[in-house]
Amino acid sequence: DGGITQSPKYLFRKEGQNVTLSCEQNLNHDAMYWYRQDPGQGLRLIYYSQIVNDFQKGDIAEGYSVSREKKESFPLTVTSAQKNPTAFYLCASSIAITSYEQYFGPGTRLTVT
């Protein structure tokens, strides 16, 4: 089955620790995205990548970092510089950056205490 996987589903970390969220897709999509979702808020874009070895900051990139070394993978690191990291993180992909539809993974809920 083609799709997007995110792991783990739940993640707990202590304040001050960096943490990396995994996102893998086997849809052969060029574009990948990371969003953050907080209660009562719309999806906010953290980073996106149009192609391997290229990525762009979104609206709320501060305190986050990404890499795109393989077409299938787009991991997100939440650094200790992120002031309020507890949230639901969603990874998405599309055939290309110009595509209309984005397809989402199941999400990772990160709790930092």
Add this chain to the structure above:
Amino acid sequence: EDQVTQSPEALRLQEGESSSLNCSYTVSGLRGLFWYRQDPGKGPEFLFTLYSAGEEKEKERLKATLTKKESFLHITAPKPEDSATYLCAVQASGGSYIPTFGRGTSLIVHP
């Protein structure tokens, strides 16, 4: 700046009670408007793309319509399994292709 406003924030319906969700938008030029369904604790699931005013699309009990300023998601004779948050997003023509999402409407359908 592109803006998307969804209303109401929350909607409770009885099973079989039809209603509509609204998505109003402000963009310099619309390339596409999207509707997603999101179940609690899960990622959004794509429902529809609408491209131009007057367009309509249907899927089971859902029908999406589009005007120059807003989109409606009509739910006909809803069932409890239609309970979810419905997200609207718009993609503007020109510039970035990144869609702007609304905050969603939380729908609960009581049996």
